[in-house]
Amino acid sequence: MLELNLRRQNSKVEICPKCGLPLAACVCGEIAKTQQRIKVTTEKRRFGKVNTMISGFDNDVDIKEIAKKLKIKRACGGTAKNKIIELQGNHVGHIKRILVAEGFSEDQIEE
Ligand SMILES: [Zn+2]
Numbered sequence: 264m265l266e267l268n269l270r271r272q273n274s275k276v277e278i279c280p281k282c283g284l285p286l287a288a289c290v291c292g293e294i295a296k297t298q299q300r301i302k303v304t305t306e307k308r309r310f311g312k313v314n315t316m317i318s319g320f321d322n323d324v325d326i327k328e329i330a331k332k333l334k335i336k337r338a339c340g341g342t343a344k345n346k347i348i349e350l351q352g353n354h355v356g357h358i359k360r361i362l363v364a365e366g367f368s369e370d371q372i373e374e
Pocket residue numbers: 279280281282283284289290291292
């Protein structure tokens with residue numbers, strides 16, 4: 264009877280499809296953060312405006328969430344799509360510090 268209960272409990276545990284660990288113990292998202300190489304560049308837009316592009320994120324990273332934090336910290340507008348964050352204005356020199364605070368490691372970011 265006890266065994267049956269245990270089995271029933273185990274079947275409720277959600278398993279990460281990537282590493283096979285229970286989601287509570289899964290670190291795939293953290294690993295993804297340390298393996299990618301992130302690039303910060305600028306792109307000229309119409310009317311002489313310059314935007315900051317942050318690219319190189321892995322699929323596992325929630326870039327919408329990161330974009331939200333960058334926009335708040337830099338007090339600017341921006342978008343997050345196709346794994347690229349685009350911020351309005353030139354923010355080169357400020358992005359790395361914010362991403363490091365978000366758990367990325369300094370040497371994986373080219374700014
Ligand atoms: Zn996992």
